[in-house]
Amino acid sequence: MLAFTIRRLLQAILVMLVVALIAFTLFRYVGDPVNQMVGVETSAEEREALRERLGLNAPVMVQFARFIGHAALFDFGTSYQFKQPVADMIGKRLPATLELSLVSALLALLVGIPMGVYTGLNRDSALSKFFLSVSLIGISLPTFLIGILLIFVFSVNLQWLPSFGRGEVVQIGWWSTGLLTTSGLKALVLPAITLGLFQMTLIMRLVRAEMLEVIRTDYIKFARARGLPDRIVHFRHALKNTLVPVITIAGLQLGTIIAFAIITETVFQWPGMGLLFLQAVQNVDIPIMAAYLMLIAFLFVVINLIVDILYFLVDPRLRAERAVH
Amino acid sequence: MSEHPLLSVRDLKVDFPTRRGTLKAIDGISFDIARGEILGVVGESGAGKSLTGSAIIGLLEPPGRISGGEVRLKGDRIDNLPAKAMRHIRGKRIGMIFQDPLTSLNPLFTIGEQIVETIMAHLPVSEREARERAVHLLDEVGIPAASQRLGAYPHQFSGGMRQRVVIALALCAEPELVIADEPTTALDVSVQAQIIRLLKRICRDHGASVMLITHDMGVIAETCDRVAVMYSGRIAEIGPVADVVRAPRHPYTIGLMGAIPTLDATEDRLTQIPGSMPRLDAIPSGCAFNPRCAHVFARCRQERPEPIDVGSSKVACWLAEEDGSRTIVDKKKADQLS
Structure with a gap:
């Protein structure tokens, strides 16, 4: 277990180095950084001075090493557009995106898994067919359309929930949370549903397919033959066996939720990283893009590591023990 | 209570409804299991x-279901x-x-x-x-x-x-x-x-x-x-092991016993019953075994034999009923029968 974790950590570091190389290449070679920073009327000497000051004349390997050294300290330079340190800007935006993503993921899991279990066990019931039809909508409608529909119904017509922003936030250290105020929670509802709906239907369909598979296995038949109550057969024996693929997908999807919160954040003007990233793209603000790339890669790597460790906890066959005869 | 056998199955039928008609996977079987047996x-x-x-x-x-008969455990019905x-x-x-x-x-x-x-x-x-x-x-x-x-x-x-x-x-x-x-x-x-x-x-x-x-x-x-x-969802023969193994009465049982290889066998090839068991959607009328049976006669193709008592066994075969008039051709088995 420990050896496995260390091995995975080393792999994770390798992945991060590769991503850093891409981010660095982006930073260094997509246009000339100096041109992005200075105006048209800056003289050639001033440009050269800036180039020297930024260390752009050093050998590429040295620059890359420097980039990594800075990145390890969360220093991604200064935004061209806002003239602020990128790390600070992302630090301010990160809580908004993470809260939205985690709430969406929780919603997707807490609703998706029970719906999947239900539709897997009662495949022919009317409610199952209803769930499956609705899930088709969730899978096929694009996120922005769902967001706009929700705004139209709940903000414009019913006027129950706000259509944009994060509501009031409470500052806890550097972390700003909207989970502790009523307006913050109200503001979270629509974006969380918008962002989580696709994942929810995906998880529901996955759990359903896995359940259908598992309840046909011999050990479920044997569990029934032992006279165990349905509740134990379904939720203890069957559900646990569906978890390995569900954990994989849910983990990957959490990364996707965070990375693709961009669209939802744009629709709801949610002050998160996605919105920041979109502005950065519009203004060719390379440091922000590079930092965002690194951050998302980092989150994916961390989530994958957690998923791998969860496998171990769920499935005893993966634990490196030798079979005893 | 004690006069009931532990398990009693009477005329049990199991059907599989399919789009092309109902398959009779088990077609009226009856047997008892005594305590400790x-x-x-x-x-x-x-x-x-x-x-x-x-x-x-x-x-x-599902879609398999019990379509007839009953199962009793110590006299109490458990199939419903x-x-x-x-x-x-x-x-x-x-x-x-x-x-x-x-x-x-x-x-x-x-x-x-x-x-x-x-x-x-x-x-x-x-x-x-x-x-x-x-x-x-x-x-x-x-x-x-x-x-x-x-x-x-x-x-x-x-x-x-x-x-x-x-x-x-x-x-x-x-x-x-x-x-x-x-x-x-x-x-x-x-x-x-x-x-x-x-x-x-x-x-x-x-x-x-x-x-x-x-x-x-x-x-x-x-x-x-x-x-x-069992053959094609029916019981061909049921009885004490010694009788069925040493003196099988149903031609299918005889074939089954003949197919067991023995060390002192002189034949190069194992004996086998020609043909194979019919598919559930094509069970022949009369005795299900009749297309493969060496001793088949007209009645086998028309009427389904019910198990009848022969000694301590029950055998579902018209030969058993007409035992006096017909003899089983297999000489070795016939010797054992007597």
């Missing part, structure tokens, strides 16, 4: 042996019980052992967890008592160092050991009947005999009757008190 059920794949077991324990997989009442019979009064021990145990739970949950589902004991009982059972089925193996997962056991665990699981709530569905088919030949002996001993010790489903006549001959030979 071991009944072997033998037949080719698809003869309905396993389905009979599933039907008795109420675990037919509501799901909840049937659950209390499964495990508690009828235990079941499946073919493949490698897949019968849930891979994600320790064997201790699986035994304890089964005991606690049926008996009013505390978890500690259930654990003690589990250790005792594992010990009884021959798992060495049982108390240390409670925390082991199924994949840490070999096939034979897993089948021992499965036997312990099937017996942990002291059922009166154990249905063992080909309990050794998936096992290594070297451990098959061990498992069969274990099953026989432990069921005798616990006073449980056994319905042993197998296609291995050797196992039947060694283990069972009586045997039922």
Whole structure:
């Protein structure tokens, strides 16, 4: 277990180095950084001075090493557009995106898994067919359309929930949370549903397919033959066996939720990283893009590591023990 | 109560409704199992042996359903019980052992967890008592160092050991009947005999009757008190093992016995019954065996023979009824009959 974790950590570091190389290449070679920073009327000497000051004349390997050294300290330079340190800007935006993503993921899991279990066990019931039809909508409608529909119904017509922003936030250290105020929670509802709906239907369909598979296995038949109550057969024996693929997908999807919160954040003007990233793209603000790339890669790597460790906890066959005869 | 046999199956029918009509997988079978008796059920794949077991324990997989007849356990009907009442019979009064021990145990739970949950589902004991009982059972089925193996997962056991665990699981709530569905088919030949002996001993010790489903006549001959030979969802012949094995009356049973290789056989090739068992959607009228039978005559193709008493056996064959007028051609078997 420990050896496995260390091995995975080393792999994770390798992945991060590769991503850093891409981010660095982006930073260094997509246009000339100096041109992005200075105006048209800056003289050639001033440009050269800036180039020297930024260390752009050093050998590429040295620059890359420097980039990594800075990145390890969360220093991604200064935004061209806002003239602020990128790390600070992302630090301010990160809580908004993470809260939205985690709430969406929780919603997707807490609703998706029970719906999947239900539709897997009662495949022919009317409610199952209803769930499956609705899930088709969730899978096929694009996120922005769902967001706009929700705004139209709940903000414009019913006027129950706000259509944009994060509501009031409470500052806890550097972390700003909207989970502790009523307006913050109200503001979270629509974006969380918008962002989580696709994942929810995906998880529901996955759990359903896995359940259908598992309840046909011999050990479920044997569990029934032992006279165990349905509740134990379904939720203890069957559900646990569906978890390995569900954990994989849910983990990957959490990364996707965070990375693709961009669209939802744009629709709801949610002050998160996605919105920041979109502005950065519009203004060719390379440091922000590079930092965002690194951050998302980092989150994916961390989530994958957690998923791998969860496998171990769920499935005893993966634990490196030798079979005893 | 005591005049009732432990298990009594009367005219049991199992259907599979399909789009192209209803398939009769089991078509009117009747048999009894007495207390402490071991009944072997033998037949080719698809003869309905396993389905009979599933039907008795109420675990037919949809769309399969019992379409007629009744199953009585100590005189009480159990084939039409509501799901909840049937659950209390499964495990508690009828235990079941499946073919493949490698897949019968849930891979994600320790064997201790699986035994304890089964005991606690049926008996009013505390978890500690259930654990003690589990250790005792594992010990009884021959798992060495049982108390240390409670925390082991199924994949840490070999096939034979897993089948021992499965036997312990099937017996942990002291059922009166154990249905063992080909309990050794998936096992290594070297451990098959061990498992069969274990099953026989432990069921005798616990006073449980056994319905042993197998296609291995050797196992039947060694283990069972009586045997039922199934063909195409019907019982061809049922009777004491000694009679059926040594003096089979139904041409199908005769063919089955003839197909067992013996060491002193002089033929190069094994004898076999020509043809194969009919598909469920093409069971011939009259006796289901008639297209393959060497002794077929007109009546076999028109009327279905019902089991009739011949000595201590029951045989579903017109030959048996007309035994005086017709003789079975097979000389060797005919000698044994007399």
